[in-house]
Amino acid sequence: MDAVHVLNVESDNGHEILFVCPETECQRRLVLKRSGGMVVIDRGDFYARHVGATGPLSMTSGVAQ
Numbered sequence: 001m002d003a004v005h006v007l008n009v010e011s012d013n014g015h016e017i018l019f020v021c022p023e024t025e026c027q028r029r030l031v032l033k034r035s036g037g038m039v040v041i042d043r044g045d046f047y048a049r050h051v052g053a054t055g056p057l058s059m060t061s062g063v064a065q
């Protein structure tokens with residue numbers, strides 16, 4: 001059974017959104033670009049499914065299904 005972590009929005013400069021996983025043993029961090037694309041800064045728990053949402057944007061990341 002895979003864990004699901006809900007990412008918090010740490011900052012948003014209008015172009016890029018920084019998401020941080022609040023799970024203490026994970027701490028995944030990634031930047032979602034509104035222009036498209038995503039950059040993972042800290043991989044954290046690679047096997048957890050990460051979900052996050054802000055305004056009209058939503059995203060998921062994790063192991064490819």
Ligand SMILES: [Zn+2]
Nearest residue numbers: 005021023026
């Ligand atoms: Zn996580």
